[in-house]
Amino acid sequence: MNFRSYNVPYQCDEQYAKKVAYFSMEFAVHQPLKIYSGGLGFLAGSHLRSAYELRQNLIGIGILWKYGYYDQTRNQDQTLQVTFMEKNYSFLQDTGIKFQIMIHDHPVWIKAYYLAPETFNSAPLFLLSTDLPENDYISQTITHRLYDANVATKVAQFILLGVGGAKLIDELGFNPDVYHLNEAHGISSAFYLLNKFKSVEKVKEHLVFTTHTPEEAGNEKHDIYLCHKMSYFCGLSIDEVRKLTGITDDQFNHSLAALRFARKANGVSALHGNVSREMWKNYEGICPITSITNAQNWRYWADKQMYKAMEDNDDYSFDDRKKHLKKRAFEIVADQTGKVFDPNVLTIVWARRFAGYKRADMLTYDMERFEKMLASTAQPVQIIWAGKPYPVDYPAISQFNNLVHLSKNYKNVAVLIGYELGLSKRLKQAADIWLNNPRVPREASGTSGMTAAMNGAVNFSTDDGWIPEFIDHGHNGFVIPKADYENMTTHDQDEYDLNTAYDMLENTIIPLYYNQFDTWRQIIKNGMRDVRFQFDSNRMAHEYYDIMYK
Known part of the structure; x- marks a missing residue:
């Protein structure tokens, strides 16, 4: 299969002809593919299954976690033990695509794997891995554990999903009409797209954002200087980032940036839509927030x-x-x-x-x-x-x-x-x-x-x-x-x-x-x-x- 000029490998329904790339940190497509932690993944998995059932022109972009989230085992007294076991998946295809992005001012190699639609009846899913012999050990660990507890590793994971995912799409020649961020983890893609489209307006035309967090404290924030040092902003200076995102303090709020870069955002229930509009109403320059209530795939x-x-x-x-x-x-x-x-x-x-x-x-x-x-x-x-x-x-x-x-x-x-x-x-x-x-x-x-x-x-x-x-x-x-x-x-x-x-x-x-x-x-x-x-x-x-x- 040629992954260099990629099209969805099935006839799309006309009403769903618009090309969409759906970014998520986790996908719970089926039990054997353990790259999810909870509700966000369950939702993304059901979304891919339904996109396949409805014949939508949509691909998923995620990360191949070597140790998954973690394996839940028990100590001697039956209490919880956290263990990390290597996962191997013979059903994933190697796309042959390898490319580099900058993380911490350092080129990191990325390999792309592919979950074909017929494997588990889901829309096509591309998974990124840095666990390659070409990378140093620190770079390899970026894709080891979903939501790594180390802050720098976590920021690197966000860069991989956003920048790496957007770059993969260019490598595939997929040219989506819409980049859909399922939660703000992949918002670094906006900075990549800014380099590509050369204007914020153009980025906005392509970007939509789903927020899952009903309280401000729950939104991911990281030190803006750390993000800058880790090449999160694709070469922009901190002053340029502040100007673009309107973020004036030292905490880079990923959700706030997403709300300012997207043309449209949605909460995941009617109530959550109200809570989100209320929560963000005092911030300038954010996109309209509607709501689409989450759902699960009935057939599965x-x-x-x-x-x-x-x-x-x-x-x-x-x-x-x-x-x-x-x-x-x-x-x-x-x-x-x-x-x-x-x-x-x-x-x-x-x-x-x-x-x-x-x-x-x-x-x-x-x-x-x-x-x-x-x-x-x-x-x-x-x-x-x-x-x-x-x-x-x-x-x-x-x-x-x-x-x-x-x-x-x-x-x-x-x-x-x-x-x-x-x-x-x-x-x-x-x-x-x-x-x-x-x-x-x-x-x-x-x-x-x-x-x-x-x-x-x-x-x-x-x-x-x-x-x-x-x-x-x-x-x-x-x-x-x-x-x-x-x-x-x-x-x-x-x-x-x-x-x-x-x-x-x-x-x-x-x-x-x-x-x-x-x-x-x-x-x-x-x-x-x-x-x-x-x-x-x-x-x-x-x-x-x-x-x-x-």
Whole structure:
């Protein structure tokens, strides 16, 4: 295959003829390709799958992480151990393309690999690697670990994605109409494009930006002098950078730069669009911010047999299938923890990235109610936790480990490791209740509940991210009604959410499952139906063309 004058290797649908290059630090396309950490990757993977289904003229640009994000294993006492294992992928093609970019005033060799569309049914994906014998060891490590904890390495990774990705596109001769940045990690591409197009206006014509961060503190910022020293700005002086980006202090804010270089930006839920406009409204010169709600690929995630039983109105097969899915997932629980869960028992699952604001352990804030719920024999409950904390986020790791120690006291509580695409799907199939309790409004989208609903789980959530657009309380899921969070302390917010959650579990959700299962089944079906089209990533991929690219 000739990669020097590259075109997407399938007939594109006319309405999606515009050429797009989609940049992301991580892509969760399929379990065997471990180059993702969490939600951002799950989203990007679903986007590529839908772009392929819809025959869009889009290619992905990412990085081939030699050790992935990290492998989640256990210490002797079952607590979390972070390990880094080399990954090898025989299904990636070597494009034969090799080129250099400057990082830290030093030429670094880059090699491009290719994931062909038919391998995993995704749009074409190009992955960059610096792990080459031509590079010194420091340069080789740029593509070793996703989101490396070393600041200089991380900045180098951003340069690789942005500048390296933009240069790769020139090497391919792809000439995209649109450069789409999924989060601001790749904004160094704007400085490369500025050298290429010779005008900010031209760069703006080509650049669109998706922000995933609902709070200012969460946006990546790095010392502007460090960025300059590392060749982030493609030869521009700091004064020129300040003039171009309007950034006057010493912290280079990647998202702010992206909002000023893009012609259009979007938040990832209607609520997040509002939060983002509010957050950035005092900054001059930023592009309009709209919103396109995140979604997940139905064809990849959904349990087709449950959908078929639902369409056939075959409740026996529907219940039987859900029970089978639970039973199969509980084999993993038994294998990892030695606990045998019962598929007839109401199962609550909390599984996603471990981060403080997501409050993994919220149910344990009131141990009296927690114990009472777990001890009930009349209406028993099982709980599973899983998820990966960032490898140097010590508060999140200790939260994970505390849950591991806690789980040892109960035969109906389990904490699992290895939360990647494969386990994620199994746990959504295991769940009767998919618990999601971030502090409002800190979750930009929180897409895991979408794929949970596609597998017969009922969402129970705080009213954040995509949830206000989805949950019709008591009809297709359950939502903790918003309080006046803005005027509450964090402690008061936690207290309110905790008590409301327990009131709803004790008085509504658990009794409903055991006493009115026909109603419960109807809630599952309503959720499956409502998530099917509105939150399938085909809708989202279409909206990007419709709203952002044209």
